[in-house]
Structure formats: C-alpha cells, structure tokens
Amino acid sequence: MKIKYAVITSLFCSLAMIALSCKTASAQQNSRKIRMAKIEIYPAYLAAYRAALAEHIETAVRAEPGVLALQAVYDKAHPTLVTVFEVYASDSAYQAHLKTPHFLKYKNGTFKMVKSLELVEAAPIALAFRPELLQNKKL
Amino acid sequence: MKIKYAVITSLFCSLAMIALSCKTASAQQNSRKIRMAKIEIYPAYLAAYRAALAEHIETAVRAEPGVLALQAVYDKAHPTLVTVFEVYASDSAYQAHLKTPHFLKYKNGTFKMVKSLELVEAAPIALAFRPELLQNKKL
Structure with missing residues (x-):
C-alpha cells in the first residue's frame, strides 16, 4: 500500500x-518584446549611418543576453529608408539595453543623420528560424 | 631545390x-534574398488569417532548407496590419518556395482575407541573432 x-x-x-x-x-x-524601427536617413549620411548601425548591432547582440535579435535592412528601391526588426527577451531587457554605453554611443553619434523615426510596437504571430542563419551571420 | x-x-x-x-x-x-511583406487583413478574418500564416511559417521553415527565417508580427496599435520579415538563402530558394504545396495552400486559403499587400525588396545592413532565439521558437 x-x-x-x-x-x-x-x-x-x-x-x-x-x-x-x-x-x-x-x-x-x-514576455518577449518585439519592435520595428522605421528610420529615414539624410542621403549625405547613408554610408556613415549604416556603419554605425552595423557596429551597434554586432556589439549589442554579442554583449546583451536579453537582446535576442537585431535585423537591419534598407529598402532597395529607396535606400534612405531603413527598418530594424528587434526582438528582446523582455521589456526589462529592452530598458537595460537603452542604458548601455554602446546604445548611447550609437544614438548620440547618429542623431544628426536621422530625418525621421517611427517605432511600431508589435506582437508575434509566428517566428521561425533555421540554424543555418546563425552559422554565417556577418553580412 | x-x-x-x-x-x-x-x-x-x-x-x-x-x-x-x-x-x-x-x-x-x-546572394541572400530579404523581403518585407506588409499586409492589411479584413478585421473579420483576423483570427483565421493568423492561424493560417502561423501554420504556413512553421511548415515552410521546417521543410525548406532555403527558407532561413520567416517572422510574422502584427502592429499592437493596429492589429489588422501584419508584417512578415523574410530571409531566403537565394532568389532560387525563394522561387522554389512559391511552388510548394504549403505556400499555395496558404496563398489560396487566405486570398479573400487580404485587403492589401505591399512587398518591399530589402538589402541587409546587419543581421544578428542569439542562439537562445532558436531554442524556444514557438510563440
């Protein structure tokens, strides 16, 4: 028994x-936080902005466990239009990200290059990735 | 010598x-192909459309080695506005994707639910991911 x-x-x-x-x-x-940043860059700063953004993204995703993905692209038909697709582990991870030296360096360093910025708070329908995407991430 | x-x-x-x-x-x-699909859904079909898109994304990324990532979200402030951030290994992988039974099922099954569709061809500035994102991909 x-x-x-x-x-x-x-x-x-x-x-x-x-x-x-x-x-x-x-x-x-x-609890994940997903955001899209829609940014328009002044044409004169296109190359400088891309370099600053790429450096920022590499640093943030490497250094911050709560920054799960940052994907920045430009519209081929309108190269001054940039979208950053952002995935954070939580809102607190995002808040911590905003206080990092690398984010402040990027934000202050590119301030004059940005013509407009729209932030879209998003919710997921489905996110799916193949492991091959991580094996060769430099572009 | x-x-x-x-x-x-x-x-x-x-x-x-x-x-x-x-x-x-x-x-x-x-040679990677990156695209953003900006889709507006008729409000009456919101739940049905999300379910069909989520099923399609799970199937495509699992079954097609050339479909590296599909990320679908909706705008929290305007839930009828959907964005799909798409990464393919190449243009030929994308062309093959368009001919798969699961894509045709999704496309034909959701045709009447879609109010408008804008496709943006994009080029990468930087794409960076943490491995944690892949370990827990269901949403």
Missing part, C-alpha cells in the same frame, strides 16, 4: 513539474 | 584555397 502511494505521489509530482516547466516556457515567450 | 619548389607550390595552393573559400562564404551571404 505504501509503495502504491509513493508511486502515485511520484507520478503526480512529475506531472506537476512538467506542467510548471511548460508554463514557464510559455511565460518566457509571451 | 625540388623540395623548395614543392613547399612554395603547396603554400600557394593553400592560400588559393583560403581565398576561394572566403569568396564562397561572401557570395553565399550576398
């Missing part, structure tokens, strides 16, 4: 632990 | 191979 009770207790605990870990994983996913 | 010649030849071949592999890596990066 004691053995049966122990087995049932053990089974119950295992199930509870699985349920708890699932909930934690789900909470982690839901 | 023969040995010296062999050493020089060997050294030259090694350097040539390194140069060739660097060129190949660079060509791989440059």
Whole structure:
C-alpha cells in the first residue's frame, strides 16, 4: 500500500513539474518584446549611418543576453529608408539595453543623420528560424 | 631545390584555397534574398488569417532548407496590419518556395482575407541573432 502511494505521489509530482516547466516556457515567450524601427536617413549620411548601425548591432547582440535579435535592412528601391526588426527577451531587457554605453554611443553619434523615426510596437504571430542563419551571420 | 619548389607550390595552393573559400562564404551571404511583406487583413478574418500564416511559417521553415527565417508580427496599435520579415538563402530558394504545396495552400486559403499587400525588396545592413532565439521558437 505504501509503495502504491509513493508511486502515485511520484507520478503526480512529475506531472506537476512538467506542467510548471511548460508554463514557464510559455511565460518566457509571451514576455518577449518585439519592435520595428522605421528610420529615414539624410542621403549625405547613408554610408556613415549604416556603419554605425552595423557596429551597434554586432556589439549589442554579442554583449546583451536579453537582446535576442537585431535585423537591419534598407529598402532597395529607396535606400534612405531603413527598418530594424528587434526582438528582446523582455521589456526589462529592452530598458537595460537603452542604458548601455554602446546604445548611447550609437544614438548620440547618429542623431544628426536621422530625418525621421517611427517605432511600431508589435506582437508575434509566428517566428521561425533555421540554424543555418546563425552559422554565417556577418553580412 | 625540388623540395623548395614543392613547399612554395603547396603554400600557394593553400592560400588559393583560403581565398576561394572566403569568396564562397561572401557570395553565399550576398546572394541572400530579404523581403518585407506588409499586409492589411479584413478585421473579420483576423483570427483565421493568423492561424493560417502561423501554420504556413512553421511548415515552410521546417521543410525548406532555403527558407532561413520567416517572422510574422502584427502592429499592437493596429492589429489588422501584419508584417512578415523574410530571409531566403537565394532568389532560387525563394522561387522554389512559391511552388510548394504549403505556400499555395496558404496563398489560396487566405486570398479573400487580404485587403492589401505591399512587398518591399530589402538589402541587409546587419543581421544578428542569439542562439537562445532558436531554442524556444514557438510563440
């Protein structure tokens, strides 16, 4: 009887632990912060801006565990239009990012190059990646 | 004299191979195709569209080695506005993607849900990811 009770207790605990870990994983996913920055650059600063942004992105993603992805592109038809697709682990990771020396260097260093900036707060529908994308990330 | 010649030849071949592999890596990066799809959905189809898009993205990235990333989000302030940030290994990988059964199912199945679609051809400034992003990709 004691053995049966122990087995049932053990089974119950295992199930509870699985349920708890699932909930934690789900909470982690839901707390992510996703943003799109839509930036227009003055044509005279195009090369300087791209270099500053690329340096900033490399540093931030390498140095900050909460900065999960930064993807910056420009519109081929309108090269002064830049989009940065940003994924942070949480809002607090994003707030911490804003205080880093590399972000402040980028922000202050490119201030005069930016004609306009629109920030879009986004929520995920689906994010899927292949591992090959990480193996060769320099562009 | 023969040995010296062999050493020089060997050294030259090694350097040539390194140069060739660097060129190949660079060509791989440059041949990537990046696109942003800006989609407006009719409000009545919001839930159905999100479900169809999420299913399509999961299938495409799992089944197609040339589909490196598909990231779909909606604007929190305007939930009918959807952006898909797409990274393909090459233009031919993208062309092959358009002919897959899962893409055709998504495209035909959501045709009536889409109010407008704008495709932006983009070029990379910097793309950087942390490995954590891949370990927990379901949203």
